[in-house]
Amino acid sequence: MKVIISNSSPDPIYEQISRQIKAQIISSELAEGEALPSIRKLAQELQISVITTKRAYDELEREGFINTVSGKGSYVAVQNQELLKEKKMKIVEEKLAEAVSEARILGIGIEQLKDMLLLLYKEDE
Amino acid sequence: MENAIQIKGLRKEYKGFTLRDVSFSMPQGYIMGLVGPNGAGKTTIIKLIMNLVRRNAGEITVFGKDNLKDEAEVKSRIGFVHETPSFYDDAPLKDIKAAVANFYKKWDERLFLALIDEFGLPLDKKFKKLSHGMKMKFSIALALSHDADLLILDEPTSGLDPVFRRELLERLSALMQDERKSILFSTHITSDLERTADYITFIHDGEIVFSLPKDDIKETWGIVKGSRTLLEDQYRKLFKGARETSVGVEALTSDIQEARRTFDSDVIIERASIEEIMVLMDKGEHYA
Amino acid sequence: MRSLILKDLILNKKFLLWTGLLYFIYVAVFGSRIDNPRITTVFITFLCFIMPVMVFTREEKLKGTVLVCSLPATRKQIILARYVLGWLLMLGSFVLATIGILAVPGSKLGPEDLLNARIIMFALGLMALYFAILMPLLIRFGMVGFLVFLISLQVLGFITLALVSQSALKLNIRSSIAAVKNAFIFLSSNLGTPAYYALLIVVMVALNLASFACSVSIFKRKDF
Numbered sequence: 001m002k003v004i005i006s007n008s009s010p011d012p013i014y015e016q017i018s019r020q021i022k023a024q025i026i027s028s029e030l031a032e033g034e035a036l037p038s039i040r041k042l043a044q045e046l047q048i049s050v051i052t053t054k055r056a057y058d059e060l061e062r063e064g065f066i067n068t069v070s071g072k073g074s075y076v077a078v079q080n081q082e083l084l085k086e087k088k089m090k091i092v093e094e095k096l097a098e099a100v101s102e103a104r105i106l107g108i109g110i111e112q113l114k115d116m117l118l119l120l121y122k123e124d125e
Numbered sequence: 126m127e128n129a130i131q132i133k134g135l136r137k138e139y140k141g142f143t144l145r146d147v148s149f150s151m152p153q154g155y156i157m158g159l160v161g162p163n164g165a166g167k168t169t170i171i172k173l174i175m176n177l178v179r180r181n182a183g184e185i186t187v188f189g190k191d192n193l194k195d196e197a198e199v200k201s202r203i204g205f206v207h208e209t210p211s212f213y214d215d216a217p218l219k220d221i222k223a224a225v226a227n228f229y230k231k232w233d234e235r236l237f238l239a240l241i242d243e244f245g246l247p248l249d250k251k252f253k254k255l256s257h258g259m260k261m262k263f264s265i266a267l268a269l270s271h272d273a274d275l276l277i278l279d280e281p282t283s284g285l286d287p288v289f290r291r292e293l294l295e296r297l298s299a300l301m302q303d304e305r306k307s308i309l310f311s312t313h314i315t316s317d318l319e320r321t322a323d324y325i326t327f328i329h330d331g332e333i334v335f336s337l338p339k340d341d342i343k344e345t346w347g348i349v350k351g352s353r354t355l356l357e358d359q360y361r362k363l364f365k366g367a368r369e370t371s372v373g374v375e376a377l378t379s380d381i382q383e384a385r386r387t388f389d390s391d392v393i394i395e396r397a398s399i400e401e402i403m404v405l406m407d408k409g410e411h412y413a
Numbered sequence: 414m415r416s417l418i419l420k421d422l423i424l425n426k427k428f429l430l431w432t433g434l435l436y437f438i439y440v441a442v443f444g445s446r447i448d449n450p451r452i453t454t455v456f457i458t459f460l461c462f463i464m465p466v467m468v469f470t471r472e473e474k475l476k477g478t479v480l481v482c483s484l485p486a487t488r489k490q491i492i493l494a495r496y497v498l499g500w501l502l503m504l505g506s507f508v509l510a511t512i513g514i515l516a517v518p519g520s521k522l523g524p525e526d527l528l529n530a531r532i533i534m535f536a537l538g539l540m541a542l543y544f545a546i547l548m549p550l551l552i553r554f555g556m557v558g559f560l561v562f563l564i565s566l567q568v569l570g571f572i573t574l575a576l577v578s579q580s581a582l583k584l585n586i587r588s589s590i591a592a593v594k595n596a597f598i599f600l601s602s603n604l605g606t607p608a609y610y611a612l613l614i615v616v617m618v619a620l621n622l623a624s625f626a627c628s629v630s631i632f633k634r635k636d637f
Contacts, residue, residue: 172637176482179634179635196485196488197485197487199485200485200486205483207479211475211476211477211480212476212477213472213475213480214475224423225420225484227415227420228420228484228485
């Protein structure tokens with residue numbers, strides 16, 4: 001499992017972790033049933049707070065990506081491919097919903113929003 | 126599971142300094158850093174927990190037990206490292222160890238000897254002949270050798286060379302793999318906490334400013350950098366402290382989201398480091 | 414309790430050995446020159462609380478008290494251990510001194526002079542009195558307290574002598590001392606020796622208990 005965190009990124013660290021692990025599970029880099037390091041071990045290796053790693057793992061568990069057995073550790077959950085696709089869609093949907101609601105509050109119209117989306121997509125390429 | 130430490134309404138009066146209304150708790154299984162400028166009250170709080178000084182008001186419980194009523198029981202579970210370790214100056218280390226070991230049922234001689242070996246401490250030498258760093262190491266070795274559930278360290282890294290400081294912090298980190306252990310340590314060297322702490326309690330001038338998970342602090346406290354307009358009255362309630370230089374102003378806010386909403390592009394808003402919080406809070410008199 | 418007492422013995426072992434030896438020699442040499450058992454007793458007992466005093470003030474001087482207060486023991490237990498250890502050291506010193514004096518060849522006193530109940534009770538009484546007064550002072554003021562104690566004794570002695578030399582008061586002092594002595598004799602003869610001794614012991618214990626209570630409350634208030 002590979003996790004790299006950036007202190008200068010605007011994203012909270014727990015999110016960086018859960019996102020990276022999620023990506024590796026989705027791309028099958030992390031196999032089903034594979035064991036993840038314990039939250040404390042991960043905290044020690046990344047030199048961050050155990051609360052952070054716990055939060056990341058809690059989120060992953062909530063979204064069905066991992067299973068935690070108390071006393072034993074955390075394992076990559078069995079991923080149904082359909083469900084997986086759905087999950088990915090859901091993640092992006094949530095983010096878009098946030099953007100839409102912010103846009104509404106700030107009075108930004110749908111056309112402007114579409115333009116922004118295009119721009120951002122192009123930026124990352 | 127009860128908290129490792131729970132403090133309510135603690136008060137201690139000294140001539141010229143009062144620790145007042147201190148309340149915070151520390152759950153089991155985590156590291157809490159007690160941070161603040163020199164003289165803010167960190168050592169006082171620790172001394173009050175250890176009952177080295179008497180409190181004027183308030184209550185302190187450790188693992189659910191009152192630290193005065195159950196003093197001996199509470200202390201048997203604590204490994205304590207004082208800011209300036211002092212034992213019988215005249216006595217050789219092995220005698221001090223022999224005297225101390227008797228007090229703890231869970232004394233682990235093998236572990237102690239392993240630590241002594243690792244730290245390179247000469248057991249036959251008299252305590253007064255050791256350098257400050259070695260006195261600290263010895264004190265730490267004693268504190269770690271009786272399976273203490275709670276470690277309380279008062280400024281453990283000040284006066285230590287960077288190599289040992291790093292080793293000590295790593296050792297503390299390694300200890301935390303056992304989720305029954307808790308660590309409270311006070312420091313004014315904030316970089317110690319940036320990595321290892323789970324919770325941070327910030328003390329300023331005898332009062333608790335906040336006691337929060339480190340991540341929450343990172344996510345909510347920020348530095349707004351901009352021009353002198355930041356010092357205007359309209360922004361007063363947003364900031365907790367500010368530093369003005371000839372080329373601009375840095376202001377500390379405890380609500381970074383609010384700051385992001387308030388200001389537009391002519392400021393830079395960054396997450397605040399613990400050190401910046403400490404420094405800028407010190408310059409916050411007119412924001413109090 | 415055991416660990417508290419052991420702590421003092423371990424950390425002071427060299428000191429105790431050397432001081433014990435010196436004390437032994439000093440008392441043996443000079444004590445054996447005295448031919449009055451009462452004075453000998455005063456001499457011995459005056460010095461035998463030096464040992465506990467030195468042990469306790471050493472702890473203060475060598476900055477060991479902070480350590481003690483961080484160990485799993487209550488303030489009360491710490492003081493109790495001091496009282497117990499103090500008495501053990503005093504009694505030990507007394508035995509040592511007595512042996513010393515008796516063992517020196519040419520000693521002016523023999524076993525029958527020193528090893529009788531009256532002299533021993535007298536010694537215990539003095540020790541109990543010194544200790545009871547001294548301990549709270551020591552705990553409150555540290556080494557300074559001990560010096561204050563010694564100096565006060567001296568000053569008291571001087572004042573008494575000065576007053577006694579004033580002939581008008583001579584009779585008063587004399588008669589008050591006589592009155593005290595008579596009180597003791599009265600009690601002694603009326604109660605019978607065992608009861609009298611029992612009463613004395615009760616008084617000594619009561620004194621030490623009061624002293625203990627006082628010391629504990631002083632020590633509980635101390636900030637380190």
